[in-house]
């Protein structure tokens with residue numbers, strides 16, 4: 001299977017902030033930002049695999065600076081690394097003060113998507129060829145993050161096996 005460059009899965013989307021997107025601190029609501037991150041990242045996963053993709057894990061979201069009503073917000077995402085059917089997607093969120101032009105990295109996120117075949121089961125995806133310094137850094141450090149993800153997944157599975165539906169069943 002052929003490999004693909006990070007730039008082939010790159011998505012860039014810039015938006016304004018509207019009153020409905022704000023929290024009670026008058027800054028961008030974190031949940032709103034995560035929803036947009038998932039949307040943008042899912043397009044990168046689809047561009048890389050040209051398959052239907054599902055989010056299996058939002059691995060990290062770091063809120064570094066609040067986004068204010070005067071800012072525009074730019075999402076940049078691309079696939080950094082792939083396993084067999086899984087793809088790690090990095091998202092960088094840049095806030096631009098539209099009055100002064102000052103730009104800040106407001107947040108970063110890493111997500112994992114899985115490509116599905118016609119049978120809705122995981123299917124193999126192309127590997128990644130990084131080119132820029134940032135892409136190379138993210139690509140080289142990805143196997144270690146994948147190892148941690150798999151450990152966390154096992155812990156979550158073990159916990160799910162232990163959880164009870166008792167309260168839910170009693171209340172419904």
Ligand SMILES: CCCCCCCCCCCCCCCC(=O)SCCNC(=O)CCNC(=O)[C@H](O)C(C)(C)COP(=O)(O)OP(=O)(O)OC[C@H]1O[C@@H](n2cnc3c(N)ncnc32)[C@H](O)[C@@H]1OP(=O)(O)O
Nearest residue numbers: 042050051052054055056057083084085086112114122153
């Ligand atoms: C081309 C265009 C088409 C257009 C078409 C139109 C459709 C337009 C739809 C738009 C869509 C928008 C995108 C929204 C995205 C959602 O909103 S998706 C909704 C939320 N997500 C879900 O519901 C996913 C639920 N999970 C699942 O269904 C199953 O876990 C899956 C994905 C089928 C995988 O099944 P499984 O039995 O767990 O498979 P398994 O072989 O164990 O693992 C497969 C891979 O997934 C990885 N993995 C699984 N779980 C995890 C986890 N929790 N953490 C990390 N890695 C994991 C494994 O490590 C493995 O990786 P590889 O070694 O293959 O690289």
